[in-house]
Amino acid sequence: MAVHPQVHASLAIRRRPPAEALAADPYERLQHARRAMEESNEAECGPAIPLPVVVDVDADGVPCRLYATRTGAPVLVYVHGGGWCYGSVETFDRLCRRIADRSGCAVLSVGYRLAPEHVFPAALDDVETVLGWVRKEGAGLGVDPYRLAIGGDSAGGQLATVAARRQRDAATPLDYQVLIYPAIDPMTASESYDEVGGYGLDRASMKLAWETYVPSPADRFGPDVAPLAVEDLAGMPPTLIITAEYDVLRDEGADYADALVTAGVPVVHVRYAGVNHGFARKLALFDAARAAADQIAVSLRAALTF
Template sequence: MDPELEAFVPLFPRAGLDDPVTARRRFAELAAALPAPDTSGMEIEDHTVPGDPDVPVRVYRPYGARGAVVWLHGGGWVMGDLDTEHPWAARIAALSGAAVVSVGYRPAPEHPFPAALDDAWAALAWTAEQAAGLGIDPERIAVGGHSSGGNIAAGLALRARDEGGPALRFQLLNQPSLDDRQTSWSARHFDGTPSFDRDKATAAWRHYLGGRPATPYAAPARAEDLSGLPPAYLSTAEFDPNRDEGIAYALRLLEAGVPVELHQWPGTFHGSQAVLSAEVSQRQHAELGGALRRALAG
Protein backbone atom coordinates (compact mmCIF):
# COMPACT_ATOMS: atom_id res chain seq x y z
CA MET A 1 0.00 0.00 0.00
CA ASP A 2 1.09 3.56 -0.64
CA PRO A 3 2.85 4.61 2.61
CA GLU A 4 1.13 8.01 2.67
CA LEU A 5 -2.24 6.26 2.62
CA GLU A 6 -1.34 3.48 5.04
CA ALA A 7 -0.86 5.95 7.88
CA PHE A 8 -4.52 7.00 7.56
CA VAL A 9 -6.09 3.53 7.43
CA PRO A 10 -7.00 3.52 11.17
CA LEU A 11 -9.04 6.70 10.66
CA PHE A 12 -11.42 5.11 8.17
CA PRO A 13 -14.59 3.69 9.78
CA ARG A 14 -14.66 -0.09 10.07
CA ALA A 15 -18.39 -0.42 10.71
CA GLY A 16 -20.50 -2.25 8.17
CA LEU A 17 -23.81 -1.28 6.61
CA ASP A 18 -26.15 -3.46 8.67
CA ASP A 19 -27.19 -0.38 10.68
CA PRO A 20 -27.84 2.32 8.04
CA VAL A 21 -28.55 5.09 10.57
CA THR A 22 -25.23 4.63 12.34
CA ALA A 23 -23.39 4.22 9.05
CA ARG A 24 -24.83 7.49 7.76
CA ARG A 25 -23.84 9.36 10.90
CA ARG A 26 -20.25 8.12 10.73
CA PHE A 27 -20.06 8.87 7.02
CA ALA A 28 -21.27 12.42 7.65
CA GLU A 29 -18.69 12.88 10.42
CA LEU A 30 -15.92 11.75 8.08
CA ALA A 31 -17.07 14.16 5.36
CA ALA A 32 -17.35 17.04 7.83
CA ALA A 33 -13.73 16.55 8.89
CA LEU A 34 -12.42 17.18 5.37
CA PRO A 35 -10.90 20.56 4.50
CA ALA A 36 -13.37 22.97 2.95
CA PRO A 37 -12.99 23.23 -0.83
CA ASP A 38 -12.22 26.49 -2.58
CA THR A 39 -15.50 27.66 -4.11
CA SER A 40 -14.42 31.23 -4.91
CA GLY A 41 -14.43 30.61 -8.66
CA MET A 42 -17.98 29.31 -8.96
CA GLU A 43 -21.62 29.91 -8.18
CA ILE A 44 -23.49 27.36 -6.06
CA GLU A 45 -27.28 27.05 -6.14
CA ASP A 46 -29.76 24.56 -4.73
CA HIS A 47 -32.68 23.53 -6.92
CA THR A 48 -35.62 21.16 -6.73
CA VAL A 49 -36.06 18.97 -9.79
CA PRO A 50 -39.61 17.86 -10.65
CA GLY A 51 -40.00 14.13 -10.13
CA ASP A 52 -41.96 11.49 -8.29
CA PRO A 53 -41.04 12.63 -5.68
CA ASP A 54 -39.13 15.83 -6.42
CA VAL A 55 -35.33 15.57 -6.32
CA PRO A 56 -32.95 18.02 -4.62
CA VAL A 57 -29.85 18.99 -6.61
CA ARG A 58 -26.97 21.36 -5.93
CA VAL A 59 -25.40 23.03 -8.94
CA TYR A 60 -21.75 24.10 -8.88
CA ARG A 61 -21.14 26.39 -11.86
CA PRO A 62 -17.59 27.60 -12.43
CA TYR A 63 -17.33 30.90 -14.25
CA GLY A 64 -17.11 30.17 -17.96
CA ALA A 65 -18.45 26.61 -17.72
CA ARG A 66 -19.63 25.26 -21.08
CA GLY A 67 -20.50 21.69 -20.14
CA ALA A 68 -22.00 19.88 -17.19
CA VAL A 69 -21.79 16.55 -15.40
CA VAL A 70 -24.71 15.00 -13.53
CA TRP A 71 -22.82 13.76 -10.48
CA LEU A 72 -23.86 10.88 -8.20
CA HIS A 73 -22.31 10.51 -4.75
CA GLY A 74 -20.94 7.29 -3.29
CA GLY A 75 -21.86 5.59 -0.04
CA GLY A 76 -23.07 2.13 -0.92
CA TRP A 77 -26.47 3.53 -1.98
CA VAL A 78 -27.11 3.83 1.78
CA MET A 79 -24.97 6.78 2.91
CA GLY A 80 -24.36 10.28 1.65
CA ASP A 81 -26.31 13.36 0.58
CA LEU A 82 -25.74 16.78 -0.95
CA ASP A 83 -23.85 18.00 2.12
CA THR A 84 -21.48 15.04 2.48
CA GLU A 85 -20.75 15.28 -1.25
CA HIS A 86 -20.04 19.02 -1.13
CA PRO A 87 -16.23 18.69 -0.81
CA TRP A 88 -16.05 16.34 -3.79
CA ALA A 89 -18.57 18.02 -6.05
CA ALA A 90 -16.88 21.39 -5.58
CA ARG A 91 -13.46 19.93 -6.37
CA ILE A 92 -14.73 18.20 -9.50
CA ALA A 93 -16.18 21.53 -10.64
CA ALA A 94 -12.98 23.43 -9.90
CA LEU A 95 -10.67 20.87 -11.51
CA SER A 96 -12.79 20.31 -14.62
CA GLY A 97 -14.26 23.76 -15.24
CA ALA A 98 -17.60 22.02 -15.80
CA ALA A 99 -20.86 22.65 -14.02
CA VAL A 100 -21.57 19.86 -11.54
CA VAL A 101 -25.19 18.90 -10.87
CA SER A 102 -24.91 16.98 -7.61
CA VAL A 103 -27.96 14.76 -7.06
CA GLY A 104 -29.54 14.08 -3.66
CA TYR A 105 -31.05 10.74 -4.62
CA ARG A 106 -33.14 8.62 -2.24
CA PRO A 107 -31.12 6.13 -0.18
CA ALA A 108 -31.56 2.41 0.31
CA PRO A 109 -32.77 0.32 2.08
CA GLU A 110 -35.77 2.60 2.62
CA HIS A 111 -35.84 3.28 -1.13
CA PRO A 112 -34.42 0.32 -3.08
CA PHE A 113 -33.78 0.20 -6.81
CA PRO A 114 -34.99 1.86 -9.00
CA ALA A 115 -35.50 4.89 -6.71
CA ALA A 116 -31.93 6.23 -6.97
CA LEU A 117 -31.78 5.68 -10.72
CA ASP A 118 -35.16 7.34 -11.23
CA ASP A 119 -34.03 10.36 -9.21
CA ALA A 120 -30.82 10.58 -11.23
CA TRP A 121 -32.80 10.24 -14.45
CA ALA A 122 -35.02 13.15 -13.42
CA ALA A 123 -31.90 15.22 -12.69
CA LEU A 124 -30.37 14.33 -16.05
CA ALA A 125 -33.56 15.25 -17.92
CA TRP A 126 -33.77 18.54 -15.98
CA THR A 127 -30.13 19.37 -16.76
CA ALA A 128 -30.73 18.86 -20.48
CA GLU A 129 -33.98 20.86 -20.42
CA GLN A 130 -32.47 23.68 -18.37
CA ALA A 131 -29.19 23.87 -20.29
CA ALA A 132 -29.79 27.42 -21.51
CA GLY A 133 -30.65 28.64 -18.02
CA LEU A 134 -27.60 26.91 -16.62
CA GLY A 135 -25.45 28.52 -19.31
CA ILE A 136 -24.24 25.23 -20.74
CA ASP A 137 -24.26 23.51 -24.12
CA PRO A 138 -26.86 20.69 -24.15
CA GLU A 139 -24.44 18.68 -26.30
CA ARG A 140 -21.80 18.81 -23.55
CA ILE A 141 -23.47 16.80 -20.79
CA ALA A 142 -21.79 13.92 -18.97
CA VAL A 143 -22.69 11.58 -16.13
CA GLY A 144 -20.32 10.55 -13.39
CA GLY A 145 -19.91 9.31 -9.87
CA HIS A 146 -17.88 7.42 -7.31
CA SER A 147 -18.54 3.84 -6.15
CA SER A 148 -22.32 3.36 -5.93
CA GLY A 149 -22.61 6.71 -7.70
CA GLY A 150 -20.51 5.28 -10.52
CA ASN A 151 -23.01 2.44 -10.70
CA ILE A 152 -25.91 4.87 -11.08
CA ALA A 153 -23.97 6.89 -13.68
CA ALA A 154 -23.32 3.75 -15.74
CA GLY A 155 -26.99 2.80 -15.42
CA LEU A 156 -27.97 6.29 -16.60
CA ALA A 157 -25.76 5.92 -19.68
CA LEU A 158 -27.44 2.61 -20.54
CA ARG A 159 -30.92 4.05 -20.01
CA ALA A 160 -30.17 7.18 -22.06
CA ARG A 161 -28.95 4.98 -24.92
CA ASP A 162 -31.97 2.69 -24.75
CA GLU A 163 -34.53 5.51 -24.48
CA GLY A 164 -32.99 7.77 -27.12
CA GLY A 165 -31.57 10.48 -24.91
CA PRO A 166 -30.77 12.82 -23.33
CA ALA A 167 -27.59 12.78 -25.39
CA LEU A 168 -24.46 12.14 -23.33
CA ARG A 169 -20.94 13.21 -24.22
CA PHE A 170 -19.08 11.18 -21.56
CA GLN A 171 -19.25 8.95 -18.50
CA LEU A 172 -16.82 9.35 -15.59
CA LEU A 173 -16.79 6.20 -13.44
CA ASN A 174 -14.57 6.26 -10.36
CA GLN A 175 -14.21 2.90 -8.55
CA PRO A 176 -17.75 1.92 -9.65
CA SER A 177 -19.84 -0.89 -8.19
CA LEU A 178 -21.08 -2.71 -11.28
CA ASP A 179 -21.73 -6.39 -10.58
CA ASP A 180 -24.01 -7.73 -7.85
CA ARG A 181 -22.80 -11.30 -8.48
CA GLN A 182 -19.43 -10.59 -6.80
CA THR A 183 -17.68 -13.43 -8.60
CA SER A 184 -14.45 -11.64 -9.54
CA TRP A 185 -11.16 -12.41 -7.79
CA SER A 186 -11.07 -9.05 -6.00
CA ALA A 187 -14.71 -9.30 -4.88
CA ARG A 188 -14.13 -12.78 -3.46
CA HIS A 189 -10.77 -12.19 -1.80
CA PHE A 190 -10.69 -8.62 -0.49
CA ASP A 191 -11.92 -9.33 3.00
CA GLY A 192 -10.97 -6.64 5.52
CA THR A 193 -9.60 -4.10 3.04
CA PRO A 194 -9.77 -0.49 4.31
CA SER A 195 -13.01 1.48 3.96
CA PHE A 196 -14.77 -1.13 1.80
CA ASP A 197 -14.60 -4.93 1.69
CA ARG A 198 -16.57 -7.97 0.57
CA ASP A 199 -18.96 -7.92 3.53
CA LYS A 200 -19.75 -4.24 3.03
CA ALA A 201 -20.27 -4.76 -0.70
CA THR A 202 -22.63 -7.67 -0.02
CA ALA A 203 -24.68 -5.58 2.40
CA ALA A 204 -24.76 -2.62 0.00
CA TRP A 205 -26.10 -4.74 -2.84
CA ARG A 206 -28.67 -6.34 -0.53
CA HIS A 207 -29.96 -2.94 0.55
CA TYR A 208 -30.00 -1.57 -2.99
CA LEU A 209 -31.75 -4.48 -4.68
CA GLY A 210 -34.24 -5.00 -1.87
CA GLY A 211 -34.57 -8.71 -2.61
CA ARG A 212 -35.37 -8.22 -6.31
CA PRO A 213 -33.34 -9.72 -9.19
CA ALA A 214 -30.80 -7.32 -10.64
CA THR A 215 -31.45 -5.79 -14.05
CA PRO A 216 -28.69 -4.28 -16.21
CA TYR A 217 -29.77 -0.81 -15.06
CA ALA A 218 -29.20 -1.91 -11.45
CA ALA A 219 -25.99 -3.86 -12.17
CA PRO A 220 -24.54 -2.59 -15.46
CA ALA A 221 -22.10 -5.52 -15.69
CA ARG A 222 -25.16 -7.64 -16.52
CA ALA A 223 -25.85 -5.67 -19.72
CA GLU A 224 -25.27 -7.92 -22.71
CA ASP A 225 -24.71 -5.08 -25.19
CA LEU A 226 -22.49 -2.11 -24.35
CA SER A 227 -22.31 -0.67 -27.85
CA GLY A 228 -23.47 2.86 -28.48
CA LEU A 229 -22.52 4.14 -25.03
CA PRO A 230 -20.62 7.40 -24.53
CA PRO A 231 -16.82 7.39 -24.13
CA ALA A 232 -15.67 6.61 -20.60
CA TYR A 233 -12.94 7.28 -18.09
CA LEU A 234 -12.91 4.43 -15.57
CA SER A 235 -10.58 4.23 -12.58
CA THR A 236 -9.99 1.41 -10.12
CA ALA A 237 -8.07 1.00 -6.87
CA GLU A 238 -5.69 -1.88 -6.21
CA PHE A 239 -7.14 -2.92 -2.84
CA ASP A 240 -10.83 -2.64 -3.70
CA PRO A 241 -13.43 -5.40 -4.13
CA ASN A 242 -14.76 -3.40 -7.11
CA ARG A 243 -11.39 -3.49 -8.89
CA ASP A 244 -11.80 -6.45 -11.22
CA GLU A 245 -15.40 -5.76 -12.22
CA GLY A 246 -14.37 -2.22 -13.15
CA ILE A 247 -11.48 -3.46 -15.30
CA ALA A 248 -13.73 -6.09 -16.91
CA TYR A 249 -16.37 -3.46 -17.71
CA ALA A 250 -13.77 -1.18 -19.29
CA LEU A 251 -12.53 -4.03 -21.48
CA ARG A 252 -16.08 -4.91 -22.53
CA LEU A 253 -16.70 -1.26 -23.44
CA LEU A 254 -13.58 -1.36 -25.62
CA GLU A 255 -14.71 -4.60 -27.26
CA ALA A 256 -18.06 -2.90 -28.00
CA GLY A 257 -16.29 -0.03 -29.78
CA VAL A 258 -16.58 2.52 -26.96
CA PRO A 259 -13.49 4.70 -26.37
CA VAL A 260 -12.21 4.14 -22.82
CA GLU A 261 -9.43 5.49 -20.65
CA LEU A 262 -8.75 2.98 -17.86
CA HIS A 263 -6.53 3.84 -14.91
CA GLN A 264 -5.70 1.26 -12.26
CA TRP A 265 -4.17 3.06 -9.28
CA PRO A 266 -1.57 0.92 -7.47
CA GLY A 267 -1.23 1.17 -3.71
CA THR A 268 -4.69 2.68 -3.23
CA PHE A 269 -7.92 1.45 -1.66
CA HIS A 270 -11.59 2.26 -2.14
CA GLY A 271 -12.19 5.89 -1.24
CA SER A 272 -8.56 6.56 -0.34
CA GLN A 273 -8.64 9.76 -2.38
CA ALA A 274 -10.24 11.29 0.72
CA VAL A 275 -6.67 11.49 2.05
CA LEU A 276 -6.09 14.76 0.27
CA SER A 277 -2.53 15.20 1.54
CA ALA A 278 -1.32 12.05 -0.26
CA GLU A 279 0.43 12.69 -3.57
CA VAL A 280 -1.39 9.80 -5.24
CA SER A 281 -4.76 11.26 -4.16
CA GLN A 282 -3.86 14.61 -5.65
CA ARG A 283 -3.02 12.89 -8.93
CA GLN A 284 -6.32 10.99 -8.84
CA HIS A 285 -8.32 14.19 -8.41
CA ALA A 286 -6.35 15.96 -11.12
CA GLU A 287 -6.97 13.10 -13.55
CA LEU A 288 -10.71 12.97 -12.86
CA GLY A 289 -10.99 16.70 -13.43
CA GLY A 290 -8.72 16.62 -16.46
CA ALA A 291 -10.59 13.76 -18.11
CA LEU A 292 -13.88 15.60 -17.71
CA ARG A 293 -12.40 18.88 -18.93
CA ARG A 294 -11.02 17.24 -22.09
CA ALA A 295 -14.24 15.35 -22.82
CA LEU A 296 -16.48 18.42 -22.55
CA ALA A 297 -14.14 20.88 -24.25
CA GLY A 298 -14.02 19.43 -27.77
Protein backbone atom coordinates in the same frame (compact mmCIF):
# COMPACT_ATOMS: atom_id res chain seq x y z
CA MET B 1 2.87 -1.94 -4.88
CA ALA B 2 2.61 -2.12 -1.09
CA VAL B 3 -0.32 -0.46 0.64
CA HIS B 4 0.41 3.26 0.88
CA PRO B 5 0.82 4.58 4.45
CA GLN B 6 -1.94 7.08 3.70
CA VAL B 7 -4.40 4.17 3.58
CA HIS B 8 -3.66 3.21 7.18
CA ALA B 9 -3.90 6.84 8.26
CA SER B 10 -7.25 7.23 6.54
CA LEU B 11 -8.73 4.15 8.19
CA ALA B 12 -8.04 5.68 11.60
CA ILE B 13 -10.04 8.85 10.87
CA ARG B 14 -13.64 7.68 10.82
CA ARG B 15 -15.40 6.85 14.07
CA ARG B 16 -16.17 3.14 14.30
CA PRO B 17 -19.40 1.89 15.85
CA PRO B 18 -19.30 0.91 19.53
CA ALA B 19 -19.98 -2.68 20.52
CA GLU B 20 -23.59 -1.97 21.36
CA ALA B 21 -24.17 -0.54 17.88
CA LEU B 22 -22.68 -3.64 16.30
CA ALA B 23 -25.13 -5.72 18.30
CA ALA B 24 -28.07 -3.56 17.27
CA ASP B 25 -30.32 -4.09 14.29
CA PRO B 26 -28.95 -3.40 10.79
CA TYR B 27 -30.79 -0.10 10.46
CA GLU B 28 -29.10 1.24 13.60
CA ARG B 29 -25.71 0.23 12.21
CA LEU B 30 -26.56 2.03 8.98
CA GLN B 31 -27.52 5.18 10.86
CA HIS B 32 -24.17 5.07 12.66
CA ALA B 33 -22.32 4.70 9.35
CA ARG B 34 -24.19 7.67 7.93
CA ARG B 35 -23.33 9.87 10.91
CA ALA B 36 -19.70 8.75 10.93
CA MET B 37 -19.25 9.67 7.27
CA GLU B 38 -20.75 13.11 7.77
CA GLU B 39 -18.75 13.75 10.96
CA SER B 40 -15.44 12.83 9.31
CA ASN B 41 -16.05 14.91 6.20
CA GLU B 42 -13.81 17.85 7.10
CA ALA B 43 -10.92 15.64 8.25
CA GLU B 44 -11.13 13.43 5.17
CA CYS B 45 -11.86 16.00 2.50
CA GLY B 46 -10.30 19.24 3.71
CA PRO B 47 -11.32 22.85 3.13
CA ALA B 48 -13.75 23.91 0.42
CA ILE B 49 -12.36 25.57 -2.69
CA PRO B 50 -14.30 28.82 -3.20
CA LEU B 51 -16.13 28.98 -6.52
CA PRO B 52 -18.18 31.73 -8.17
CA VAL B 53 -21.32 29.58 -8.13
CA VAL B 54 -22.24 27.02 -5.45
CA VAL B 55 -26.00 26.79 -5.12
CA ASP B 56 -28.52 24.18 -4.00
CA VAL B 57 -31.24 23.61 -6.58
CA ASP B 58 -34.42 21.55 -6.92
CA ALA B 59 -34.27 19.38 -10.04
CA ASP B 60 -37.93 18.46 -10.45
CA GLY B 61 -38.06 17.28 -6.84
CA VAL B 62 -34.50 15.90 -6.56
CA PRO B 63 -32.18 18.02 -4.39
CA CYS B 64 -28.91 18.87 -6.14
CA ARG B 65 -25.97 21.22 -5.77
CA LEU B 66 -24.60 23.14 -8.74
CA TYR B 67 -20.94 24.17 -8.95
CA ALA B 68 -19.79 26.47 -11.74
CA THR B 69 -16.95 28.82 -12.61
CA ARG B 70 -18.43 30.43 -15.71
CA THR B 71 -21.59 30.63 -17.78
CA GLY B 72 -22.23 28.37 -20.73
CA ALA B 73 -20.11 25.55 -19.35
CA PRO B 74 -20.63 21.85 -20.16
CA VAL B 75 -22.18 19.85 -17.34
CA LEU B 76 -21.05 16.79 -15.38
CA VAL B 77 -23.94 15.22 -13.47
CA TYR B 78 -22.21 13.59 -10.49
CA VAL B 79 -23.73 10.67 -8.55
CA HIS B 80 -22.12 10.04 -5.18
CA GLY B 81 -21.13 6.69 -3.69
CA GLY B 82 -22.02 5.11 -0.37
CA GLY B 83 -23.47 1.69 -1.12
CA TRP B 84 -26.79 3.27 -2.22
CA CYS B 85 -27.36 3.66 1.55
CA TYR B 86 -25.30 6.62 2.75
CA GLY B 87 -23.24 9.53 1.52
CA SER B 88 -24.66 12.86 0.44
CA VAL B 89 -24.09 15.97 -1.62
CA GLU B 90 -22.19 17.36 1.36
CA THR B 91 -19.78 14.43 1.76
CA PHE B 92 -18.77 14.78 -1.91
CA ASP B 93 -18.75 18.57 -1.93
CA ARG B 94 -14.96 18.96 -1.95
CA LEU B 95 -14.42 16.53 -4.83
CA CYS B 96 -17.10 18.22 -6.93
CA ARG B 97 -15.60 21.63 -6.22
CA ARG B 98 -12.15 20.54 -7.30
CA ILE B 99 -13.44 18.95 -10.52
CA ALA B 100 -15.42 22.11 -11.36
CA ASP B 101 -12.46 24.35 -10.53
CA ARG B 102 -9.92 22.35 -12.54
CA SER B 103 -12.13 21.45 -15.52
CA GLY B 104 -14.14 24.59 -16.14
CA CYS B 105 -17.21 22.37 -16.37
CA ALA B 106 -20.26 22.86 -14.23
CA VAL B 107 -20.85 19.97 -11.83
CA LEU B 108 -24.36 19.06 -10.69
CA SER B 109 -24.21 16.76 -7.67
CA VAL B 110 -27.31 14.60 -7.17
CA GLY B 111 -28.89 14.04 -3.74
CA TYR B 112 -30.74 10.90 -4.73
CA ARG B 113 -32.96 8.92 -2.36
CA LEU B 114 -31.18 6.31 -0.27
CA ALA B 115 -31.98 2.70 0.62
CA PRO B 116 -33.40 1.06 2.65
CA GLU B 117 -35.95 3.84 2.95
CA HIS B 118 -36.14 3.99 -0.85
CA VAL B 119 -35.11 0.84 -2.70
CA PHE B 120 -34.49 0.16 -6.41
CA PRO B 121 -35.34 1.85 -8.70
CA ALA B 122 -35.76 5.05 -6.65
CA ALA B 123 -32.14 6.21 -6.91
CA LEU B 124 -32.00 5.45 -10.64
CA ASP B 125 -35.28 7.29 -11.19
CA ASP B 126 -33.84 10.33 -9.41
CA VAL B 127 -30.72 10.34 -11.59
CA GLU B 128 -32.82 10.15 -14.75
CA THR B 129 -35.07 12.93 -13.46
CA VAL B 130 -32.01 15.13 -12.99
CA LEU B 131 -30.72 14.40 -16.50
CA GLY B 132 -34.08 15.34 -17.97
CA TRP B 133 -34.20 18.49 -15.87
CA VAL B 134 -30.73 19.60 -17.03
CA ARG B 135 -31.72 19.14 -20.66
CA LYS B 136 -34.89 21.17 -20.05
CA GLU B 137 -33.63 23.89 -17.70
CA GLY B 138 -29.88 24.03 -18.35
CA ALA B 139 -29.88 27.17 -20.45
CA GLY B 140 -31.78 29.01 -17.74
CA LEU B 141 -29.19 27.86 -15.21
CA GLY B 142 -26.42 29.33 -17.30
CA VAL B 143 -24.95 25.97 -18.37
CA ASP B 144 -24.80 24.18 -21.70
CA PRO B 145 -27.26 21.23 -21.65
CA TYR B 146 -26.03 20.07 -25.06
CA ARG B 147 -22.63 19.05 -23.67
CA LEU B 148 -23.57 16.62 -20.95
CA ALA B 149 -21.54 14.01 -19.09
CA ILE B 150 -22.28 11.75 -16.15
CA GLY B 151 -20.03 10.38 -13.45
CA GLY B 152 -20.01 8.71 -10.09
CA ASP B 153 -18.06 6.56 -7.69
CA SER B 154 -18.80 3.09 -6.32
CA ALA B 155 -22.61 2.77 -6.06
CA GLY B 156 -22.82 6.12 -7.82
CA GLY B 157 -20.72 4.69 -10.64
CA GLN B 158 -23.26 1.90 -11.05
CA LEU B 159 -26.13 4.39 -11.15
CA ALA B 160 -24.23 6.62 -13.57
CA THR B 161 -23.46 3.94 -16.14
CA VAL B 162 -26.95 2.40 -15.94
CA ALA B 163 -28.40 5.86 -16.54
CA ALA B 164 -25.96 6.38 -19.44
CA ARG B 165 -27.05 3.11 -21.04
CA ARG B 166 -30.72 4.04 -20.63
CA GLN B 167 -30.04 7.43 -22.21
CA ARG B 168 -28.39 5.62 -25.13
CA ASP B 169 -31.44 3.40 -25.52
CA ALA B 170 -33.72 6.45 -25.44
CA ALA B 171 -31.73 8.04 -28.30
CA THR B 172 -30.56 10.85 -26.01
CA PRO B 173 -26.95 9.71 -25.56
CA LEU B 174 -24.56 11.36 -23.14
CA ASP B 175 -21.21 12.70 -24.29
CA TYR B 176 -18.93 11.13 -21.66
CA GLN B 177 -18.91 9.10 -18.46
CA VAL B 178 -16.51 8.97 -15.51
CA LEU B 179 -16.69 5.85 -13.35
CA ILE B 180 -14.63 5.76 -10.15
CA TYR B 181 -14.29 2.20 -8.79
CA PRO B 182 -17.84 1.42 -9.98
CA ALA B 183 -19.94 -1.33 -8.39
CA ILE B 184 -20.71 -3.58 -11.35
CA ASP B 185 -21.34 -7.15 -10.12
CA PRO B 186 -24.26 -7.87 -7.75
CA MET B 187 -22.93 -11.42 -7.33
CA THR B 188 -19.64 -10.13 -5.83
CA ALA B 189 -17.86 -12.92 -7.72
CA SER B 190 -14.56 -11.37 -8.84
CA GLU B 191 -11.21 -12.57 -7.55
CA SER B 192 -10.36 -9.25 -5.94
CA TYR B 193 -12.91 -9.97 -3.21
CA ASP B 194 -10.69 -12.85 -2.12
CA GLU B 195 -7.37 -11.09 -2.74
CA VAL B 196 -8.11 -7.75 -1.06
CA GLY B 197 -9.37 -7.37 2.50
CA GLY B 198 -9.03 -5.23 5.57
CA TYR B 199 -8.99 -1.90 3.79
CA GLY B 200 -12.45 -0.56 4.49
CA LEU B 201 -14.62 -2.72 2.21
CA ASP B 202 -15.20 -6.46 1.92
CA ARG B 203 -17.53 -8.95 0.26
CA ALA B 204 -19.96 -9.06 3.22
CA SER B 205 -20.37 -5.27 3.14
CA MET B 206 -20.95 -5.22 -0.60
CA LYS B 207 -23.44 -8.09 -0.48
CA LEU B 208 -25.37 -6.22 2.21
CA ALA B 209 -25.31 -3.04 0.12
CA TRP B 210 -26.62 -4.79 -2.99
CA GLU B 211 -29.31 -6.60 -0.99
CA THR B 212 -30.38 -3.38 0.71
CA TYR B 213 -30.65 -1.45 -2.54
CA VAL B 214 -32.22 -4.32 -4.52
CA PRO B 215 -34.14 -6.52 -2.05
CA SER B 216 -35.58 -8.78 -4.76
CA PRO B 217 -32.95 -11.30 -5.95
CA ALA B 218 -34.64 -11.57 -9.34
CA ASP B 219 -34.10 -7.87 -10.01
CA ARG B 220 -30.32 -8.18 -9.52
CA PHE B 221 -29.90 -10.01 -12.84
CA GLY B 222 -31.40 -7.25 -14.99
CA PRO B 223 -29.45 -4.59 -16.91
CA ASP B 224 -30.78 -1.76 -14.73
CA VAL B 225 -28.87 -3.30 -11.82
CA ALA B 226 -26.04 -5.34 -13.38
CA PRO B 227 -24.31 -3.31 -16.14
CA LEU B 228 -22.63 -6.41 -17.58
CA ALA B 229 -26.06 -7.99 -18.16
CA VAL B 230 -26.51 -5.62 -21.10
CA GLU B 231 -26.34 -7.60 -24.34
CA ASP B 232 -24.78 -4.82 -26.39
CA LEU B 233 -22.68 -1.98 -24.96
CA ALA B 234 -21.96 -0.41 -28.35
CA GLY B 235 -22.79 3.28 -28.41
CA MET B 236 -22.05 3.88 -24.76
CA PRO B 237 -20.28 7.20 -24.18
CA PRO B 238 -16.49 7.43 -24.15
CA THR B 239 -15.42 6.46 -20.65
CA LEU B 240 -12.80 7.11 -18.00
CA ILE B 241 -12.67 4.30 -15.41
CA ILE B 242 -10.60 4.70 -12.27
CA THR B 243 -9.94 1.68 -10.05
CA ALA B 244 -7.84 1.19 -6.91
CA GLU B 245 -5.29 -1.56 -6.30
CA TYR B 246 -6.50 -2.42 -2.78
CA ASP B 247 -10.22 -2.38 -3.52
CA VAL B 248 -12.53 -5.40 -3.69
CA LEU B 249 -14.28 -3.69 -6.66
CA ARG B 250 -11.02 -3.53 -8.60
CA ASP B 251 -11.57 -6.51 -10.90
CA GLU B 252 -15.20 -5.84 -11.77
CA GLY B 253 -14.26 -2.30 -12.79
CA ALA B 254 -11.55 -3.73 -15.01
CA ASP B 255 -13.99 -6.29 -16.45
CA TYR B 256 -16.42 -3.51 -17.33
CA ALA B 257 -13.64 -1.53 -19.00
CA ASP B 258 -12.79 -4.61 -21.08
CA ALA B 259 -16.44 -5.13 -22.03
CA LEU B 260 -16.77 -1.53 -23.19
CA VAL B 261 -13.57 -1.80 -25.25
CA THR B 262 -14.84 -5.02 -26.84
CA ALA B 263 -18.01 -3.16 -27.81
CA GLY B 264 -15.95 -0.47 -29.52
CA VAL B 265 -16.33 2.20 -26.84
CA PRO B 266 -13.29 4.46 -26.31
CA VAL B 267 -12.06 3.74 -22.77
CA VAL B 268 -9.23 4.91 -20.56
CA HIS B 269 -8.81 2.67 -17.50
CA VAL B 270 -6.38 3.84 -14.83
CA ARG B 271 -5.60 1.78 -11.74
CA TYR B 272 -4.24 3.85 -8.85
CA ALA B 273 -1.54 1.85 -7.06
CA GLY B 274 -1.31 1.41 -3.31
CA VAL B 275 -4.70 2.91 -2.45
CA ASN B 276 -8.06 1.56 -1.36
CA HIS B 277 -11.77 1.98 -2.01
CA GLY B 278 -13.07 5.46 -1.30
CA PHE B 279 -9.75 7.27 -1.72
CA ALA B 280 -10.90 9.67 -4.43
CA ARG B 281 -13.04 11.96 -2.27
CA LYS B 282 -10.49 12.12 0.58
CA LEU B 283 -8.55 15.06 -0.77
CA ALA B 284 -7.04 15.93 2.61
CA LEU B 285 -5.60 12.44 3.12
CA PHE B 286 -4.49 11.07 -0.25
CA ASP B 287 -2.08 12.51 -2.79
CA ALA B 288 -3.77 10.13 -5.23
CA ALA B 289 -7.15 11.76 -4.60
CA ARG B 290 -5.93 15.10 -5.84
CA ALA B 291 -4.29 13.43 -8.83
CA ALA B 292 -7.50 11.54 -9.66
CA ALA B 293 -9.67 14.65 -9.40
CA ASP B 294 -7.31 16.51 -11.71
CA GLN B 295 -7.22 13.59 -14.15
CA ILE B 296 -11.02 13.63 -14.25
CA ALA B 297 -10.97 17.37 -14.88
CA VAL B 298 -8.49 17.04 -17.76
CA SER B 299 -10.52 14.23 -19.32
CA LEU B 300 -13.70 16.30 -19.14
CA ARG B 301 -12.02 19.27 -20.78
CA ALA B 302 -10.81 17.05 -23.62
CA ALA B 303 -14.10 15.19 -24.06
CA LEU B 304 -16.50 18.11 -23.92
CA THR B 305 -14.48 20.36 -26.26
CA PHE B 306 -14.23 23.88 -24.98
